[in-house]
Amino acid sequence: MASLPGELTVRSGRVKYARRLATRAFRESSGEFLAEGPQAVREALDIEGATLEVFATSTATDQHADLHAKAEAAGVAWNVVTDDVVEAIADTVQPQGVVARCIAIDQTLDELLATKPTFLVVCAHIRDPGNAGAVIRVADAAGADGVVFGGDSVDPYNPKSVRATVGSLFHLPIVIDKDLSAVIVRLQGAGLQVLAADGGGVVGLYDAELDLSAPTAWLMGNEAWGLPAEVQSAADQVVAVPIYGKAESLNLATAAAVCLYATAQARA
Numbered sequence: 001m002a003s004l005p006g007e008l009t010v011r012s013g014r015v016k017y018a019r020r021l022a023t024r025a026f027r028e029s030s031g032e033f034l035a036e037g038p039q040a041v042r043e044a045l046d047i048e049g050a051t052l053e054v055f056a057t058s059t060a061t062d063q064h065a066d067l068h069a070k071a072e073a074a075g076v077a078w079n080v081v082t083d084d085v086v087e088a089i090a091d092t093v094q095p096q097g098v099v100a101r102c103i104a105i106d107q108t109l110d111e112l113l114a115t116k117p118t119f120l121v122v123c124a125h126i127r128d129p130g131n132a133g134a135v136i137r138v139a140d141a142a143g144a145d146g147v148v149f150g151g152d153s154v155d156p157y158n159p160k161s162v163r164a165t166v167g168s169l170f171h172l173p174i175v176i177d178k179d180l181s182a183v184i185v186r187l188q189g190a191g192l193q194v195l196a197a198d199g200g201g202v203v204g205l206y207d208a209e210l211d212l213s214a215p216t217a218w219l220m221g222n223e224a225w226g227l228p229a230e231v232q233s234a235a236d237q238v239v240a241v242p243i244y245g246k247a248e249s250l251n252l253a254t255a256a257a258v259c260l261y262a263t264a265q266a267r268a
Contacts (some may be wrong), residue, residue: 007080009082015089034090036091036159036227039166041099043171044100045071047105048074051074051158052076052101053077053078055079055085056068056079056099057097058080061078062144083097086098104157105174106173108175109177109186113186115145116190119267121220122137122148122150122218123135124153124180124219125180128155131223132153133162134252136168136169138206138257140252142167142257142261144171151178156169180231196235196238196239197219198227198238198239201237202240205241221230241258
């Protein structure tokens with residue numbers, strides 16, 4: 001059953017609780033996060049048990065009757081609230097009127113490797129939440145088996161990251177593991193070649209000697225300073241995306257898209 005408009009206010013305990021999920025520390029301690037917007041909420045509701053409750057304005061409830069019905073069918077509380085409540089919870093300046101409180105769905109590296117993945121992306125110390133979400137979305141589109149956030153990377157459950165995935169966060173396994181060196185060793189031990197994407201690589205993305213049809217994990221580095229020397233050294237090869245024009249480099253999300261789609265094509 002949906003609650004009545006006005007039952008919850010910005011001072012209500014549940015609303016204050018949801019607002020706290022804007023901080024990484026509270027997300028990590030609670031094991032919860034927020035999914036904002038109808039597409040993200042739709043994807044969250046498709047995963048059994050992932051959605052704890054939904055906050056939606058009267059207008060959004062009317063506009064997205066399918067989501068309301070899906071939530072009720074799943075036994076998920078649908079709270080009809082005033083605009084100021086959604087604005088208090090949401091991360092955007094002009095929210096789309098619907099926000100879900102969800103349980104974190106990441107898994108351990110052991111769980112991911114148990115599925116015998118052959119196509120992975122490893123985010124190494126990336127800091128921008130929009131880029132993190134874009135990489136997840138590209139990985140999903142390219143058919144990757146999962147995304148690993150290693151080292152001091154941004155939290156993939158950051159509201160901006162979740163929004164940038166446009167629902168892809170719910171489509172493929174996500175791993176958060178700060179021990180990047182151990183992640184690389186584990187992936188190599190599982191039979192994946194670990195390729196570091198870097199403009200200074202001696203091997204080109206389209207060089208004949210590079211076999212992208214083999215089980216592969218791509219290392220994508222920090223937006224400002226790329227991949228540290230020790231990370232590049234741990235990789236099996238350092239691969240450069242060719243620049244044909246005068247651009248100094250590609251941004252992280254674009255480089256990830258080029259590398260992942262080249263791999264997807266080689267695997268097709």
